[in-house]
Amino acid sequence: xFLGLFGIPRWVSSPSNVSNIVLSPxxxxxxxxxxxxxxxxxxxxxxxRMTDTQPVEQEEYQKQDSKMASWLRLIALAVLMGLxxxxxxxxxxxxxxMLMFVATASLFNTRHxxxxxxxxxxxxxxxxxxxxxxxxxxxxxxxxxxxx
Amino acid sequence: xxxxxxxxxxxxxVATVDSFLALFIGICIGVVGGAIPGLSATMxxxxxxxxxxxxxxxxxxxxxxxxxxxxxxxxxxxxxxIKTPGxxxxxxxxxxxxxMAEKGEAGRALGMALWASCTADLVSNLALIFFAGxxxxxxxxxxxxxxxxxxxxxxxxxxxxxxxxxLRxxxxxxxxxxxxxxGLDLxxxxxxxxxxxxxxxxxxxxxxxxxxxxAIPEIIAMAWNPVAHLGQSRSLxxxxxxxxxxxxxxxxxxxxxxxxxxxxxxxxxxxxPSAFLSYSEAKRKSPNKDNFGKGEIEGVAAxxxxxxxxxxxxxxxxxxxxxxxxxxxxxxxxxxMIHGLQPGPxxxxxxxxxxxxxxxxxxxxxxxxxxxxxxxxxxxxxxADIPKRILMPAVLVLCIFGVxxxxxxxxxxxxxxxxxxxxxxxxxxxxxxxxxxxAFILGPLLEDNFRQAMLxxxxxxxILVRGPITWFFWALxxxxxxxxxxxxxxxxxxx
Numbered sequence: 001x002f003l004g005l006f007g008i009p010r011w012v013s014s015p016s017n018v019s020n021i022v023l024s025p026x027x028x029x030x031x032x033x034x035x036x037x038x039x040x041x042x043x044x045x046x047x048x049r050m051t052d053t054q055p056v057e058q059e060e061y062q063k064q065d066s067k068m069a070s071w072l073r074l075i076a077l078a079v080l081m082g083l084x085x086x087x088x089x090x091x092x093x094x095x096x097x098m099l100m101f102v103a104t105a106s107l108f109n110t111r112h113x114x115x116x117x118x119x120x121x122x123x124x125x126x127x128x129x130x131x132x133x134x135x136x137x138x139x140x141x142x143x144x145x146x147x148x
Numbered sequence: 149x150x151x152x153x154x155x156x157x158x159x160x161x162v163a164t165v166d167s168f169l170a171l172f173i174g175i176c177i178g179v180v181g182g183a184i185p186g187l188s189a190t191m192x193x194x195x196x197x198x199x200x201x202x203x204x205x206x207x208x209x210x211x212x213x214x215x216x217x218x219x220x221x222x223x224x225x226x227x228x229x230i231k232t233p234g235x236x237x238x239x240x241x242x243x244x245x246x247x248m249a250e251k252g253e254a255g256r257a258l259g260m261a262l263w264a265s266c267t268a269d270l271v272s273n274l275a276l277i278f279f280a281g282x283x284x285x286x287x288x289x290x291x292x293x294x295x296x297x298x299x300x301x302x303x304x305x306x307x308x309x310x311x312x313x314x315l316r317x318x319x320x321x322x323x324x325x326x327x328x329x330x331g332l333d334l335x336x337x338x339x340x341x342x343x344x345x346x347x348x349x350x351x352x353x354x355x356x357x358x359x360x361x362x363a364i365p366e367i368i369a370m371a372w373n374p375v376a377h378l379g380q381s382r383s384l385x386x387x388x389x390x391x392x393x394x395x396x397x398x399x400x401x402x403x404x405x406x407x408x409x410x411x412x413x414x415x416x417x418x419x420x421p422s423a424f425l426s427y428s429e430a431k432r433k434s435p436n437k438d439n440f441g442k443g444e445i446e447g448v449a450a451x452x453x454x455x456x457x458x459x460x461x462x463x464x465x466x467x468x469x470x471x472x473x474x475x476x477x478x479x480x481x482x483x484x485m486i487h488g489l490q491p492g493p494x495x496x497x498x499x500x501x502x503x504x505x506x507x508x509x510x511x512x513x514x515x516x517x518x519x520x521x522x523x524x525x526x527x528x529x530x531x532a533d534i535p536k537r538i539l540m541p542a543v544l545v546l547c548i549f550g551v552x553x554x555x556x557x558x559x560x561x562x563x564x565x566x567x568x569x570x571x572x573x574x575x576x577x578x579x580x581x582x583x584x585x586x587a588f589i590l591g592p593l594l595e596d597n598f599r600q601a602m603l604x605x606x607x608x609x610x611i612l613v614r615g616p617i618t619w620f621f622w623a624l625x626x627x628x629x630x631x632x633x634x635x636x637x638x639x640x641x642x643x
Binding site for chain 2: 003013020049073077109110111115120123135138
């Protein structure tokens with residue numbers, strides 16, 4: 001509904017001189033939107049039938065506090081990804097990757113913090129050496145410490 | 149060009165240390181990737197893809213094919229030793245593999261898995277060599293209406309067979325098709341869902357989307373539940389597979405290989421259904437049918453032959469028609485694209501040396517798989533010991549470097565993260581990611597061929613049913629939809 005009534009008219013531009021509707025840039029998105037709507041309707045009906053005929057499948061038992069911790073970890077990971085996007089052009093890819101590695105390993109409660117720290121330093125450096133010096137990719141260096 | 153000329157051209161291209169080394173390394177990466185539960189062959193191929201940028205096209209593609217073949221076999225190692233399939237295709241191997249491991253015959257089961265895998269792999273590669281050229285020469289007669297009908301058929305079957313629910317598979321495919329519309333319109337050059345951002349004008353980067361869909365959701369899932377669920381690994385035991393075992397299971401191996409070739413050459417079906425069909429056929433025909441499920445070596449042979457028989461055959465639609473046979477070959481298309489190659493019938497004319505080079509490499513890969521697989525069986529305990537909570541951050545870092553390297557664009561890293569969350573959401577909602585990705589690849593092809601057909605005919609829709617080829621694919625599409633709907637209705641009546 002959103003796509004059909006708002007998304008496509010607003011975000012898909014179509015020239016006014018299109019000779020035939022099937023050649024219009026909006027034709028395909030509209031067809032897909034209608035089909036998606038029909039399938040979504042089918043899913044709703046199937047879900048409604050299932051709730052009518054079968055008991056709702058219970059999600060596996062999880063203590064309330066552990067569920068809370070899971071949600072917090074998910075949010076933390078989303079924030080980390082956002083910070084990565086912010087840090088990549090500023091700190092450079094290697095340093096950002098090192099910090100990201102340490103942060104995610106801590107987020108996952110690793111039982112091997114020392115190995116994680118060593119890996120956090122070594123893996124981004126190896127990848128930098130491969131991509132920058134073998135594949136010839138201009139890896140972002142950042143504004144502070146530049147690698148050879 | 150005659151067959152001998154093409155073969156010699158291919159040999160000239162592939163007969164280098166680099167190519168064979170890439171194939172060997174690819175198989176090693178694949179076996180290790182497939183053997184680590186939670187990493188999977190698909191993710192291993194996706195993560196290796198960025199490393200092929202700096203390689204020659206043939207070397208890069210052989211590296212990925214090695215990872216693919218190694219990954220499919222590697223998945224059977226944890227399936228037998230810890231009852232956790234490394235890839236979905238190895239699920240059938242658990243049925244008899246794990247009971248054998250419980251009886252102290254893990255070494256024998258793994259040995260048979262390796263022998264059956266290599267035999268099926270060889271059969272599948274030969275099928276590819278014999279049928280791909282034939283199909284490609286036939287496909288040269290295809291115009292836009294024929295390709296439109298073919299792609300539509302592929303999408304129907306992919307949406308129908310790739311998940312527990314037809315509707316969820318279909319919604320995944322439709323979302324992939326919708327996402328593929330992002331970018332500039334190819335006929336009029338107007339913006340579609342670009343939100344004024346120049347980064348979106350070329351459409352979403354394929355590598356960013358695929359890595360986002362297949363690698364990042366695993367990392368997010370790890371954040372949701374970081375406790376690794378690795379089971380207790382069984383020892384290999386003293387018994388080893390014998391030639392008598394192989395001889396006894398040979399019929400099931402050949403049957404499984406042929407089932408794999410047949411199902412693999414139909415786009416979208418993949419290795420898991422093939423493995424289960426091969427297993428059930430072996431069970432039906434075997435004199436030891438009562439022993440199936442209790443540790444029957446023929447069961448391991450049949451399921452492994454079924455899933456490895458698919459590996460070469462999925463390349464038939466890829467090379468001959470430019471349509472991926474499964475999700476891994478969809479990723480391998482990326483390697484072709486990166487090197488400016490377009491798989492399909494024209495490749496058999498323009499790049500015949502690469503095609504034959506790949507054929508030769510694939511035949512050699514079966515022998516490499518035998519060597520690497522033998523070593524991997526003994527070394528599995530080291531692979532199983534890699535802490536997942538260190539592996540996943542390493543995968544994340546690899547994803548960031550790999551996705552950036554495609555276009556030297558940080559925006560692609562952002563696309564990967566966003567796709568990762570979408571992939572995780574789909575995972576939580578039980579919407580399979582495979583139809584999403586395959587539809588994302590096939591979407592522009594479907595639309596382009598449709599619009600070209602309309603331009604050719606002055607918008608007369610009758611062009612879409614203009615001849616026997618289009619009739620054939622339309623009939624197949626209708627039959628598939630009826631068959632899938634019947635199965636779904638039957639299931640819902642039973643439940």
